[in-house]
Amino acid sequence: MMQWEQLLSLRKQGDSKQRLRADENETRLGFEVDYDRVIFSSAFRSLQDKTQVIPLSKTSFVHTRLTHSLEVSVVGRSLGRAVGKAILEKYPKLATECGYRFNDFGGIVAAAALAHDIGNPPFGHSGEKAIGDYFLNGSGKRFRDYLSEKEYQDLIDFEGNANGFKILTESKDGVQGGLRLTYATLGAFMKYPKQSLPKKPTDNVCDKKFGVFQSESAFFNEVADALGLIKRPDANGYVRHPLAYLVEAADDICYTIIDFEDGINLGLIEEEMALEYLINLVRGNLKTEVYYKLKTPQNRLAYLRALAINTLVTEATSIFLKNEEAILNGTFSEALLDSSQYKAQISDIIKISVEKIYRSDEVREKEIAGYNILYTLLDTFTSAFENYHNDVARPYDLLLLRTVSPTITKQDSVYKYLMESCGYISRLTDGSAVQIFQKVKGNL
Incomplete structure (x- = not known):
């Protein structure tokens, strides 16, 4: 049975000692820091140009992923506080001995809810499908023999939830641990705490999708074990954080x-x-x-x-x-x-x-355009990485790779540079994806 004290962990990646709720600064709690770090992140800000319903919509009153995420966060905070109040009444030692308050539950849910769409690529769920289809049926099939079964599944079933966990936690540009959120918030974020394989559809809501790529599986397991999530051996994952x-x-x-x-x-x-x-x-x-x-x-x-x-x-x-x-x-x-x-x-x-x-016609037409845009960008950037990896990079390839990162380093594996390509494209907004597509086509 999972334990609330463990599930409400304030631990962060790289911590050498335990973080206790009783020692927290009441003016800025760890879970509130999580919320702040998400809202000030570039990945979250990019959601302002990722439309919730109509891709590339120019209608001002239509929700973007950003406004949707803010609204989900507000609703999540209310849910967390209501549940937290009842949980503390049921388990009073969480308050009297550990120092937890009902607002802590609201803070955790609000931060995780704020980040819940942070891994979505341009053009919403059609963007996920376009990335997966490129590797399953498009020219991305050429990489199949260079990948493990699980690595290939990550790509052909590209999943925004797993990409979100990657964005929140991966070390990049000298920043260790990504946003360094508390394990409690990361646990609440993980709606599908499992890898892409084995793929065994069941009636369990945890099996609807997956929530971690192979590149983050070790840290994912560390977080889950630290929180005391129950393992599901048949699914190569865990039950959900409550x-x-x-x-x-x-x-x-x-x-x-x-x-x-x-x-x-x-x-x-x-x-x-x-x-x-x-x-x-x-x-x-x-x-x-x-x-x-x-x-x-x-x-x-x-x-x-x-x-x-x-x-x-x-x-x-x-x-x-x-x-x-x-x-x-x-x-x-x-x-x-x-x-x-x-x-x-x-x-x-x-x-x-x-x-x-x-x-609707508008959604269908924009999704068709989105597929074409993402296919072109994926082919362009994966080819540039492939050529660089094989020491046959053209000046054009180097220009493209400097768009992804100012400092180009040779990736250790095909999987890593493919994930780098997908990660870069997934962070693009709808508008910037269109702009880069036009530039690749030579339209200035």
């Missing part, structure tokens, strides 16, 4: 409600129909005397959105606390909202979003 369920719930709440709202603002979903679906979700908490005083659809939408988020936050908190022991034992295996009394209403909203937004 607070990862809250990060996931915060994301689920926001994309369900906010993406739906974006679809309305874009004119992809009719306002009257949308209001009806939201009313079905919040009917039990709706104050009709307040609602019908609101004269415009925009005000009604804003009221229903706030009420829907509050309803689902309360619901997710209740489900977590009801299943807390199963979560600590590693026997809870689904997303919190999958157990929700509102599951049918949530499914209805998501179904409309899929039909009207995610499969």
Whole structure:
């Protein structure tokens, strides 16, 4: 059974001694430092030009990955604080002997939620698919024989969650340990605490995707072991950190409600129909005397959105606390909202979003363009690394590699330089990917 004191570890990469909660500076706690380091990182700032729903959208009111991440963080903080208050009441020694406060739970979830999309490449999930498809079906197939089975799987199933863990933790440019976040925050960040192989689809939510590349597997295991996460030998991974369920719930709440709202603002979903679906979700908490005083659809939408988020936050908190022991034992295996009394209403909203937004002409057209852009960039940069690695680099290749890093060093393996190429491209914003694509094509 996992233990809360261990799960709330303040330890950071490279620490030589234990960090105790009782010794923390109350004006700037370690978990709050995590939040600050994420929000000031260049990888987080790049999310301002990565669109949440419509790739390359020029519409000002459509959410970017940055605004989405901030909203998920706010919802996650509320979830964490509500759960933390109940946990400290159940385990009072966490407060009296260890010094933990309910705000600590909120701080951990808020920081992890803030970072939850930090590894997403340009063009959203279609960007992940484009990178994977390049190595599976495109000219990236040529590298297959130079990679281990797990290394190749990392590439053909390129995963934003694993890339996020890499961005947060990898040593680069003389900075050891990346952002050096606490192990508690890294644990809450890891929604899928397993490697890309073995790939054994199950009903367990942990098996939906993977969360670590081979390049970070050693440190990943160190974090998981230090937190006391339970091993799942059959999956080559671990059960989730309990607070990862809250990060996931915060994301689920926001994309369900906010993406739906974006679809309305874009004119992809009719306002009257949308209001009806939201009313079905919040009917039990709706104050009709307040609602019908609101004269415009925009005000009604804003009221229903706030009420829907509050309803689902309360619901997710209740489900977590009801299943807390199963979560600590590693026997809870689904997303919190999958157990929700509102599951049918949530499914209805998501179904409309899929039909009207995610499969809209605008999304499809931009994803087609994104595929072509990422394919071209991957081919350009992997070829430059390949030529340099094989001592046949042209001046053009060296110019490209200096774009990736001012100081070029020969990589130790094919896997490393391929991950360097994917890492560089994944950090690009939608706009900068288009700009570099144009330059590669010779269009100044």
